[in-house]
Amino acid sequence: MSNALEFQDVSKRFGRTWAVARLSFALPVGQSLLLTGHNGSGKTTLLRLLATVVRPTQGKVLLFGEDAALEREALRPRIAFLGHSTFLYEDLTARENCALLARLLGRPVREADGLLETLGLASRAEQPVRTFSAGMKKRLAIVRLLLKRPALALLDEPFGELDPEGILEMETHIRALSHAGTTVVLATHQVEHGQSLCTTRLHLSAGRAAST
């Protein structure tokens, strides 16, 4: 089975701080990885390296066998990232935000409409995102993630800001992604939720792999 992602002795430094230090691991296609660790342990940086938003200071990140630093334009259509930032325009409506992504992906806008319906946002679709609660913004970010139909889904604290019902829905969506063959990397402090969804676990401490 080929690897969806592979870290080859990867380090990432911000100023004088090493956020990720000499990390090596691989995850086969279709598997799901739970990332755990304390605040500042390097989980978000690791996800941003995988999302091709930042480049490693040392080492190499391979995604589907390609060097992420060199082939990021070709890889990005296959990656979806649900991070701390929602990537939403506050002064556009929910529908306009999703339609923008659909048009950039070359997909029909009705796909976005269907996902807004599925995530229970259809009734608020024509309202500006600025009027949404944090939980609704998170749901809208999930719509964007699902719209990409990614081969690699990167989820940074996906259960944050969600109510219990929203957490159950999120778990359902993550399971559906895994069943569809998407490789999932999930970083969360809510380990009990994450463990039921992932096949592998990587615990980070000070940017290093503490256990797998």
Next chain:
Amino acid sequence: MSEARAPGLLRTTWVLVRKDLLLEWRTRARANALVFFALSTLLLFSFALGPDTTFLRRAAGGTLWLALLLASVLALGESFRVEQENSALDGLRLAPADPRALFLAKALSNTVLLTLVGLVILPVLSALASVTPVLGFGRLLVVLALGCLAISAPGTVYAAIASHARSRDVLLPLLLFPLLIPAVVAAAKATSLVLEGDPMLQFSSWLGLLAGFNLVYWSLGFALFPRVVED
């Protein structure tokens, strides 16, 4: 995991221009503030130059372009502030939108906004300095459009660079103003010739300089912007 057919450069640019103009329309207060800032600048320059209408007429071109230049700093900075909120620019990069389309869209949207501000303040300038376009309104529009294009291309690149800095409001004019001197001089001279007449047939030379400036800086922006947003 279906493979959708991603839009090309021009289609992506159009999608992003629509998004930028829609955001401007939704937050009209920003555009209004820009117009009032430009009008205030125009009035301040007029008061500073005194009541001599002959002098005001001769300085009209320069006054117009200084007002637009100062207003452009606000417009350019603001155009990237909305991209910083919720890391929306990262969202576009990861969509993925071609960074060259991001440049074209942002620079074109800024050009449209600045040209509209110019069109709003022109009648006020006309009343203050008692000027009418001797060479015709069409030529004045061409100068206005070329001048705003000239401000927007390097302005968009520098606004993207400055958006990462803490002192972005200071950094942008420091980077941009020295670079724009040839464009502002050419635009001001061409505007003055349109307003006062062109007995020495200099208009086409200044317009040529403005067009050349545009060619160089739109090409540079197109080539360099991917490095600015990615690295």
